Amino acid sequence: MGGIARIPAILAISALMMAPNASAFDSAAQSSPGNPEYLTVEQAADFSKQIERTLADKGARVAMVFRSGRSRDRLPDNVKYTHGAFWVYQDIQREDGSLMKGYVVYNLYHGDGETLPKTQSYLEQDFPFDFTGASSVDDVAVIIPDPQIQRRMLNIMASDDYEGLHVKEYSLISNAADAEYQNCNEFMLDIVAAAAWQTSDYPQIKANLAAHFDGTEIETNLLERIFAPVADERIRTGDHTGKIKTVTYESLAGFLAKHGLLQETYVINRQDKLTF
Template structure:
């Protein structure tokens, strides 16, 4: 374990970031709890410790708010976020070191329409509190990509990559809509090609990124005849395709933007 990893692991033994509470705009916020409060805290700490052992200043972590057997084939997770190790200010004014979690959430239908999204920084406990399974998917960017992402996340340039119009199955080659994974992809692309030009990012992704196909039958079974404002498909000129943990990991590993991708199971 290198010096950074050792120091980070030690810090995580004595600090726990503030739990900001349930995030109503999160697509998983109303899901039935899979884990007990004790398990939620333990799983959050397990993920932090795992990232610390790998010396990760920036990682991309995925969870699912639906059981795996309710998801379409080839798609394991429904939500992903950046985990960034940095200073965190607690509610009592202290500044601690720990992982901050950077998300894109869709609206709750009350304060913001569900067809709109917003960016929110919260904490590992928020992330694990709404998981429907006992595993997460993790992508560890290369050290150079971590450096670039660390300098980008949370800045005005990062905010400018956010598209408010939301779709559950947004087309990552098209600029009209965005979901949480497409936002992650856009930020990764911005850091990889060192550009903040959104048209250029989309052109580069169309040339180099292969999205995940979503079978139309799954959408029909899930939504049936219902009209769901989160399900927009006018950006899909052909078969439904969107960004997922699987396609983002493949893109980053193939282009040497990530050092590894793996599934972490909750310790019993």
């Protein structure tokens, strides 16, 4: 998992003084810091602590958390969240070298179009405040895998297999049964699948998912399929041969539940004020 995460001293006060890094903005809807569509800095700071507390109360060593970087009226009816990431409870090293325990967020982000094409992705660790700072809504969804699957996932994340299961070519609506493209949700599904079937053989993982995973259908028509790349280069449909189905919070939670891999799943609604 990249060892001990390091947190600069300024991060301790950044929740009150600065907006999230641009690289932290939603993998499916990047924007610039300070966009009024997102939570305020204070709201994001409180919400991140609220999520951490609920995960800790559940004893989650690794969970999958989902946010929406777009308001719900800008999303398909059956899609509620646009970005998901692993939250891992681990050691975090302060700038003075001392250690603290907390959650580190493991993301797959697409490129910004300048340093990396938007049609390619990279893996990056950041922190809960970065995650909530890119939310446009007042809730997140959480999936906590079964403890045994959590342990297997953590072993994968601590090994070369974690990066080995990353596909750099990016599509907002990638097909979980195909190895051509990947997005944040499909990457998480691939890690879960590797843990469930105890294999890092990517073609085998894709074959297993083709047989056992049912994605969320994204309604479209032929003209949209043809012209979508002109409107948004991240929408790539070449890995779909029939209906367009992709990985969402709902389909990922359903997969874990169906195959006995789920501890629990729930939605956290943001509180206006935290109580301690």
